[in-house]
Amino acid sequence: MNRTDMWRRMQAHGNAWDMIVVGGGATGVGVAIDGASRSYDVLLLEQSDFGKGTSSRSTKLAHGGVRYLEQGNIGLVMEALKERGLLLQNAPHLVRDLAFVVPNYDWWEAPFYGLGLKLYQLLAGKYGFGASRILSREETLAHLPTLKTDGLRGGAVYYDGQFDDARLLIHMVATAFEQGATLLNYVEVTGLTKDASGFVDGVSARDVVTGNEFRPSAKVVINATGPFTDRLRLQAEPSAAPMIIPSQGIHLVFDSTFLQGDSAIMVPHTSDGRVLFAIPWHGHTLVGTTDTPVASAALEPVAMEQEINFILATAGRYLAKAPTREDVLSVFAGIRPLVRAPGVASTAALARDHVIHIDRSGLVTICGGKWTTYRRMAEDCVDQAATLAQLLEKPCVTHHLHIHGFHGAAKQFGTLAVYGSDALEIRKLIEEDSRLGEPLHAAVPYVKAEVVWAARQEMALTVEDVLARRTRALFLNARAALEMAPSVADLMAAELGWDDVTRTKQLDAIRDVASNYVISSRNSG
Numbered sequence: 001m002n003r004t005d006m007w008r009r010m011q012a013h014g015n016a017w018d019m020i021v022v023g024g025g026a027t028g029v030g031v032a033i034d035g036a037s038r039s040y041d042v043l044l045l046e047q048s049d050f051g052k053g054t055s056s057r058s059t060k061l062a063h064g065g066v067r068y069l070e071q072g073n074i075g076l077v078m079e080a081l082k083e084r085g086l087l088l089q090n091a092p093h094l095v096r097d098l099a100f101v102v103p104n105y106d107w108w109e110a111p112f113y114g115l116g117l118k119l120y121q122l123l124a125g126k127y128g129f130g131a132s133r134i135l136s137r138e139e140t141l142a143h144l145p146t147l148k149t150d151g152l153r154g155g156a157v158y159y160d161g162q163f164d165d166a167r168l169l170i171h172m173v174a175t176a177f178e179q180g181a182t183l184l185n186y187v188e189v190t191g192l193t194k195d196a197s198g199f200v201d202g203v204s205a206r207d208v209v210t211g212n213e214f215r216p217s218a219k220v221v222i223n224a225t226g227p228f229t230d231r232l233r234l235q236a237e238p239s240a241a242p243m244i245i246p247s248q249g250i251h252l253v254f255d256s257t258f259l260q261g262d263s264a265i266m267v268p269h270t271s272d273g274r275v276l277f278a279i280p281w282h283g284h285t286l287v288g289t290t291d292t293p294v295a296s297a298a299l300e301p302v303a304m305e306q307e308i309n310f311i312l313a314t315a316g317r318y319l320a321k322a323p324t325r326e327d328v329l330s331v332f333a334g335i336r337p338l339v340r341a342p343g344v345a346s347t348a349a350l351a352r353d354h355v356i357h358i359d360r361s362g363l364v365t366i367c368g369g370k371w372t373t374y375r376r377m378a379e380d381c382v383d384q385a386a387t388l389a390q391l392l393e394k395p396c397v398t399h400h401l402h403i404h405g406f407h408g409a410a411k412q413f414g415t416l417a418v419y420g421s422d423a424l425e426i427r428k429l430i431e432e433d434s435r436l437g438e439p440l441h442a443a444v445p446y447v448k449a450e451v452v453w454a455a456r457q458e459m460a461l462t463v464e465d466v467l468a469r470r471t472r473a474l475f476l477n478a479r480a481a482l483e484m485a486p487s488v489a490d491l492m493a494a495e496l497g498w499d500d501v502t503r504t505k506q507l508d509a510i511r512d513v514a515s516n517y518v519i520s521s522r523n524s525g
C-alpha cells in the first residue's frame with residue numbers, strides 16, 4: 001500500500017465513483033471498508049494524515065461505556081459491547097482484554113458498583129470479556145499495587161477492551177485497500193460539486209503535496225469529517241443548522257511506575273461528574289480524560305492548563321505517588337464530535353449515539369458514535385447511502401471480516417506484535433539489513449525498520465506521521481520523539497528522496513507540533 005499506487009488507481013478510474021468518503025478517521029475508513037467489501041467503488045479523501053483528527057487521540061478503549069449504563073442508555077451499551085466482541089474477533093493482534101478496577105473508599109460503593117458491573121457483564125452476552133466481581137482490599141492491591149491505601153476498603157473488577165487507535169486505523173486503511181477502495185491522505189476536499197438540480201454529485205479536491213486540483217464525481221458523497229462535520233455541511237447548504245458540539249478531552253502520559261501491574265483504574269465519578277481512567281499502555285501510564293466544550297474544532301488541539309491541573313489533582317487522589325507536571329512525558333488533546341441535543345446542559349451528558357443525516361442536497365453525513373462502534377456506524381451509513389444513490393442492494397459483510405494483519409498469536413512478535421502478520425515482513429527488513437534492527441531511542445520500543453516500513457507500505461509522508469501515528473512515540477514521550485526525529489528524517493529522506501531543504505522543513509514542522517505535547521516548559525498558569 002503506497003500513495004503512488006493509490007494515485008494510479010485514482011487516475012485510472014474513469015466514471016463516477018459509487019461513493020466518495022470525506023475524512024480518514026475511524027468513521028470514514030470504516031465506511032470505506034464496508035462499501036468496498038460490498039463491491040461498491042469507493043474513493044476516500046483525507047486532508048491530512050489518516051487518524052490526524054480525533055481517531056488517534058482517544059482513550060484507546062474498545063468498550064460498552066459503563067457510564068452510559070448509568071444514563072440508562074442500555075441499547076447503546078449493548079450495541080457497543082457486541083462491537084467490542086467483534087473487534088476482538090476480527091483484530092486479535094490489535095485488541096486485548098484488560099481488567100479495570102473501581103477502587104472503593106466508602107461502604108456503599110462495593111455493592112453499588114458490583115451490581116452495575118455485573119449488569120454490564122451480562123449485557124455483553126456471548127461477547128463477554130470476563131466475569132466482574134467484588135474484590136477485598138488485598139485483592140484490589142494485588143491488581144493495583146500503586147493504589148493509594150488510605151481509607152481503601154476494596155474494589156470491583158470488570159473487563160473491557162484496549163487497543164492502539166492509530167495503529168488499528170492504519171490496518172483498517174490497508175483492509176479497505178485490499179477490498180478495492182482507493183484511499184488518499186493529504187488530499188483536502190475544498191468544496192462540493194452539484195448537478196443541474198442542485199444535488200451533490202462530487203467534490204473539488206486539492207492534493208496538499210503537489211497543489212494539484214481535481215474534481216472526482218460520485219453517485220453519493222459521505223461526510224465523515226468528525227469535528228469538522230458542520231463545515232462541509234455548510235458547503236452543501238449554507239443555511240444548515242449545526243449538528244455538532246465540539247468537546248475537548250485530554251490525556252497525560254507518565255512512566256509505568258505510577259501504575260504498576262496489568263490492570264487499569266476506573267474512577268466512575270470525578271468532581272466534574274466524569275469518568276477518569278488510568279491505564280497501562282505500551283509500557284507507560286495513560287490518564288484521562290476531561291470533557292470541555294470548545295468553540296470550534298482544531299486539527300491539532302492543545303490541552304488547556306485547567307484540564308492538565310484537573311487530571312493531575314484527580315490522579316493524585318488515587319495513586320500512591322501523586323504525579324506532578326515534571327512527571328508528564330506527553331499530553332495530548334482530542335475533540336469529540338458530539339451530536340447536539342436540545343435541552344442538554346453539559347457535554348458529558350450528551351449521548352454517544354451516532355446519527356446519519358441526509359441534507360436536501362443529498363450529502364450524507366455520519367457523525368457522533370464512538371471508535372468502538374465504527375463498524376456498526378459504517379454498516380448503517382452504507383445501507384442508507386446505497387439506497388439514496390440507487391446502487392444495487394448488497395448485504396454488509398464486515399461482521400466477520402478480518403482486519404489487515406490478522407494473527408491469532410501476535411504476542412510472539414514482542415514489540416512488533418501490533419503489526420500482526422506484517423511483523424514477519426518487518427523482521428525480513430532487519431534480516432536483510434541488520435542496522436534496521438537498531439532502536440530509535442532508549443525510552444520507546446521502536447526500531448529503524450518500522451520507519452522504513454511506514455514509508456514504503458503505510459503511506460507515511462512526514463516525520464510527524466511516523467512519530468505520532470505509525471509509531472506512538474510522540475504520544476508516549478514527546479521529548480524522546482523529538483530526540484529521535486533526526487534519525488527518522490534520515491531514514492525517510494532515503495526512502496522518499498527528500499533533499500536537505502525538505503528534511504529541514506520536516507524537522508521544523510515536528511518541533512512545532514511536539515511543543516503542544518510537552519508541558520513542563522509551559523507556564524503552570
Ligand SMILES: Cc1cc2nc3c(=O)[nH]c(=O)nc-3n(C[C@H](O)[C@H](O)[C@H](O)COP(=O)(O)OP(=O)(O)OC[C@H]3O[C@@H](n4cnc5c(N)ncnc54)[C@H](O)[C@@H]3O)c2cc1C
Binds near residue numbers: 023249
Ligand atoms: C478524548 C477522547 C477520548 C475518547 N475515547 C474513546 C474510547 O476510549 N473509545 C471509543 O470507542 N471512543 C472514544 N472516543 C471517541 C472516538 O475517538 C471518536 O468517536 C472517533 O475517533 C471519531 O472518529 P471520526 O472519524 O468521526 O473523526 P476524526 O477522527 O476526527 O476524523 C475526521 C477526519 O476528517 C478529516 N477532514 C475534515 N475535513 C476534511 C476535508 N475538508 N477534506 C478531507 N478530510 C477532512 C480530518 O482531517 C479528520 O482526520 C474518544 C474521543 C475523545 C475526544
